[in-house]
Amino acid sequence: MNNNNKKETVKNSKKAKGLSTQRYVHLSEVHDDTLVLKSGGLRTILEVSSINFNLKSEAEQQSIISGYQRFLNALNFPVQIQVKSRKLDIDLYIDSLRMKMKALTNELLRKQMAEYIEYVSKLVEYSDIMEKKFYVVVPVDPERAKPKGVFDNFLKYIKPDDTVMEIIKRKKEFKNLKKEMDSRVGTVKAALENCGLSTRQLKTQEIIELFYQSYNPTLSRTQKMAPVEELSVEGSSRIDG
DSSP, X not given: OOHHHHHHHHHHHHHHHHHXXXXXXXXXXXXXXEEEETTSOEEEEEXXXXXXXXXXXXXXXXXXXXXXXXXXXXXXXXOEEEEEEXXXXXXXXXXXXXXXXXXXXXXXXXXXXXXXXXXXXXXXXXXXXXXXXXXXXXXXXXXXXXXXXXXXXXXXXXXXXXXXXXXXXXXXXXXHHHHHHHHHHHHHHHHHHTTTOOEEEOOHHHHHXXXXXXXXXXXXXXXXXXXXXXXXXXXXXXXXO
């Protein structure tokens, strides 16, 4: 076997490995501000504000605890609470400062703005400042996606490939499941706001970026993701019906 064939073999094996890894990811698609799983289940992601519990008075702390208890009691379905820590990203802030600097006519102010931009950029780069974000994931699953037993789970594990039939099923189920999802999201939002927390539902672009950053923490720092309308998936096809 010559060197060219060896290189081609290595290249193909790496590609096959990447594809086999994707087979075991449960995510299927993201649209209508909703994450769709291969099983047909839907997930809505709410970003929730935070409060400093220790800085509250005893009466305020008791009120927060009581509100959280009411939040849990209001639910008749499971939710998932996620805390995500990542290095602070100030690229958009820096870009806005540069735009403002270009509009300045005073040379002294322009110089001070440039020095401030350099200072903030280096501070974040070398200080490794982290930010925390809090999410509540609201699920809805079709009846067929509910676990039926150990054997069924084993079959799904050894045969994780998505099929055209599964895609068609998801498409038909989406509308009805979305109605149930909207009802659940309304319940969660109201209960959290009663705790003094604000909530915001992630949009399609934000959901994709969240997973892009989670699976590519280093790469996402230097290569920003393009707007979702500009993205295309090689080999994808549209199914109408």
